[in-house]
Amino acid sequence: MVEGFSIVNVEQIRDDLRKWKVREVLESLDIAKDKVEILKKLLTDKNETVVGNTLFVIERLIKDGKLDSEQTEELLDTIIRLSKSSNDKIALNSLKCLRTILDNVQLSNQGYDKVINTLSGIITSRRGILREYAAEELGILGAKITSFIKRIVEFLVSLIKEGKDREVKGAALSALTEIASRSDNVEVIEDITREIREFIKTEQDAELKKKAISSLEIIFSKKRDKLTPKTMSEIKEEVPEIDKSTEVPYEENVDIEKLFEMEKHEVVATLAKENEGILKKVVEMLSSKEYIRRADALWVIARIIKFLDPNMARYVVKNLAGLVKDRNPWIRNTAIKAIAEAYVLYPEVRMDVIPLLDALLRSNNKEDVELALNIIKEILSYSHDEELFRATLILTIKKLDDKSIRPVILGFYALVADNFLNVDTELIRVLIGKLNEIYKDLTQDEKKIASSLIDLLTTILKGRERR
Numbered sequence: 001m002v003e004g005f006s007i008v009n010v011e012q013i014r015d016d017l018r019k020w021k022v023r024e025v026l027e028s029l030d031i032a033k034d035k036v037e038i039l040k041k042l043l044t045d046k047n048e049t050v051v052g053n054t055l056f057v058i059e060r061l062i063k064d065g066k067l068d069s070e071q072t073e074e075l076l077d078t079i080i081r082l083s084k085s086s087n088d089k090i091a092l093n094s095l096k097c098l099r100t101i102l103d104n105v106q107l108s109n110q111g112y113d114k115v116i117n118t119l120s121g122i123i124t125s126r127r128g129i130l131r132e133y134a135a136e137e138l139g140i141l142g143a144k145i146t147s148f149i150k151r152i153v154e155f156l157v158s159l160i161k162e163g164k165d166r167e168v169k170g171a172a173l174s175a176l177t178e179i180a181s182r183s184d185n186v187e188v189i190e191d192i193t194r195e196i197r198e199f200i201k202t203e204q205d206a207e208l209k210k211k212a213i214s215s216l217e218i219i220f221s222k223k224r225d226k227l228t229p230k231t232m233s234e235i236k237e238e239v240p241e242i243d244k245s246t247e248v249p250y251e252e253n254v255d256i257e258k259l260f261e262m263e264k265h266e267v268v269a270t271l272a273k274e275n276e277g278i279l280k281k282v283v284e285m286l287s288s289k290e291y292i293r294r295a296d297a298l299w300v301i302a303r304i305i306k307f308l309d310p311n312m313a314r315y316v317v318k319n320l321a322g323l324v325k326d327r328n329p330w331i332r333n334t335a336i337k338a339i340a341e342a343y344v345l346y347p348e349v350r351m352d353v354i355p356l357l358d359a360l361l362r363s364n365n366k367e368d369v370e371l372a373l374n375i376i377k378e379i380l381s382y383s384h385d386e387e388l389f390r391a392t393l394i395l396t397i398k399k400l401d402d403k404s405i406r407p408v409i410l411g412f413y414a415l416v417a418d419n420f421l422n423v424d425t426e427l428i429r430v431l432i433g434k435l436n437e438i439y440k441d442l443t444q445d446e447k448k449i450a451s452s453l454i455d456l457l458t459t460i461l462k463g464r465e466r467r
Contacts, residue, residue, distance in 0.1 A: 010038055014045065017053040020347065025057055030066070036074050043078045048090060048383060051082065055093040056347050059100040072105045080118045088130065089344050089383030092306075095122075095133045096345060102140055112145055120155055123171050129341065133306055135171035139178020149188055153179065157195050169208055173199075177215040181222045181270070189226045193219055197238055213239055214266030221267065256281055260296040265303075268296075273304045276312065283319050291328060298323065298331055302338045306345060313346045321356055324371055336371075340378035361395040366405050369396075373412040380416050389419045393427055397434050403441070410449045417456055425464060428457050 009028075016024045029035050042054040058075065061067040067075075079101075082094035098115060101107070107115070119141070122134035142152035152175075159172035173196070180192040193216065200212045216239055224232060256278065259268050272279040285297035301316060308316060316338075323335035342349045353375075360372035376392055379385060396409045420428065435450045442450055 010041060013038065014042060014047075014050055017042065017050045017057070018047060020049075020053065020350070022053060022057060022060070022347065025053075026060060029057070029061070035061075035067075036071050039075060040078055043075070043082065047386075048087065049385070049387065051090055052093045052383075053347065055079070055082070055090075055097045059097050062100050062104050067105075069105050069107065072101055073107060073111050076101070076107070076111055076114060080114055083118055083122065087383060089385075091126075091130055092133065092345060092382070095130065095137065099133075099137050099140070102137060102144065109147070112141065112148060115141060116148060116152060123159070123175070124168055127167060129306060131167060131171045132174065135175040136178060136307060139175040140182065142175065142179040143182030146185065149179065149183070149185070153188065153192060160195070160199050166205055166208055169203075169205075170211055173208070173211055173215050177218055177270075180219045183223075184226070186226050189219065189223050190228065190231060193227065193231060193235070197235065200239060211266065214264070217264060217267050218270045222270075254278065256285075257293070260293070265296065265299055269300045269303045272300055273307050279304075279308075279312065280315075283316055286319050286323060291331075294323070294326075295328075295331060298334050298338075302334050305338050305342055308342075308346075310346045310348045313342050313349055314352055317342050317349050317352050321352075324375070325367075336375050336378055340375060340382065343379050344382045357392075358395075361392065364402070364405075366408060369399065369405050370408045373408060377412060377416055380419060384419055384422055386419075386422045389416070390423060390427065393423065393431065397431055400434055400438055406438075406442075407446060410446055410453075413453055414449050417453070420457060420460060425461065428461060432457050432461075 013025050013028050016022075016028070029038065032038055039054060039058060042050060045051055045054070058067065058079070062072060079094050079097055082090050083098060085091045085094070098118075102115070116138070119134040119138040123131055123138065126134070138152060138156070142149050142156075156172040156176050156179075160169050160176070163169045163172065176192050176196065180189045183189055196212050196215050196219075200209055200216075203209050203212065216235060220227070220232070220235060227235075254271060256268055256271075259265075268278075268282065272282045282297045282300050285293050286301070288294050288297070298320075301320065305313065305316060320335045320339050320342075323331055324339070326332045326335065339353060343353045357372050357375060360368045363369060373392070373396075376388060379388060396412070399405050400409060432454055435454050439447065439450055
């Protein structure tokens with residue numbers, strides 16, 4: 001027993017989380033009287049894997065109805081604090097947890113207010129996937145909670161009108177589109193449509209104008225029954241790019257290839273995100289013999305992978321695996337990034353990615369090893385995954401004797417050198433020994449990398465000895 005907690009051993013739960021034993025954790029929490037206090041403690045753990053898996057466990061508990069609104073609200077401040085973490089993986093996982101809360105739990109007005117402030121801050125201060133995720137969630141919240149919708153819409157409109165950062169404007173457009181697409185409030189839909197039309201008239205950035213037109217297409221397709229005939233007529237007149245094909249209902253028999261040919265990728269992304277049948281059709285296109293069609297489908301998948309159901313994410317990743325060896329660099333690199341993103345966001349995806357990486361790293365083929373290390377490098381760019389990096393070291397150290405593969409491994413070590421700070425002392429000593437052993441056989445370029453690595457690893461060991 002750990003003092004302060006009842007029935008269950010918190011240290012055992014922590015160890016299970018670190019080893020990804022989620023089922024055992026859920027069973028332990030089922031009999032815990034102080035479940036919320038245990039979860040709070042775990043959310044402040046120093047180990048990233050423990051924190052990330054605790055967020056995942058909270059999602060499971062909420063979906064299974066084992067955390068009520070009051071209990072969830074008790075955890076809200078800690079989850080919000082994690083969403084502001086400088087560690088992108090933790091921030092992403094906490095945003096994903098917030099999305100589960102928004103979809104399944106009725107919060108207090110104060111709780112919603114905290115979430116709105118958090119998401120608004122992320123949209124204006126963070127970049128890339130975090131900003132996109134926050135924009136999507138703010139859109140969900142705006143459509144769901146009518147008492148906050150005016151405030152959210154006004155904030156987003158101010159961003160597209162006055163914002164200087166194109167990414168911020170793009171995120172705000174995404175959120176406005178989400179609100180209008182989900183809302184049944186005619187006034188809100190009309191107001192958002194009007195603001196986007198005004199934006200198209202005044203915006204000079206061609207890419208942002210294109211995104212705004214896609215936003216109108218999505219709203220036009222999904223909510224044309226809520227738009228007045230006058231507004232619909234004005235949209236068609238002001239934005240002739242909106243084709244009548246966008247008037248088709250959001251059904252599985254929509255002609256996806258025709259939409260791709262018309263460059264309506266954002267429309268397809270919205271369709272696929274909301275309709276599993278359409279998503280599966282897009283996934284099938286990943287194996288098309290036509291490069292353009294594969295690229296179209298991959299663009300959509302990369303755009304929406306952060307919003308998928310975990311089981312669908314596994315299905316998508318299994319199909320993406322066939323593209324990581326594509327001869328086209330864009331397809332290959334985009335598939336790698338999407339797989340890495342799914343690995344970080346969905347613990348379930350590990351069951352498919354880990355065996356893939358293991359097989360590639362054990363291969364004696366240079367291209368296979370390089371591919372695995374590229375995927376791992378992308379995953380590590382989101383987070384210092386200690387277990388993954390340690391396993392990678394164990395499998396690659398022994399391959400340093402292979403002169404054909406050695407440059408790829410040394411290059412990888414150099415690119416992710418900051419991860420050595422979390423490696424155990426014994427393994428660091430093994431790597432130093434191996435580098436010294438092969439040093440005389442290295443090329444000049446390889447010697448430069450090896451020397452830098454030996455210096456770094458030796459410094460890490462000396463620092464530990466002084467503690």
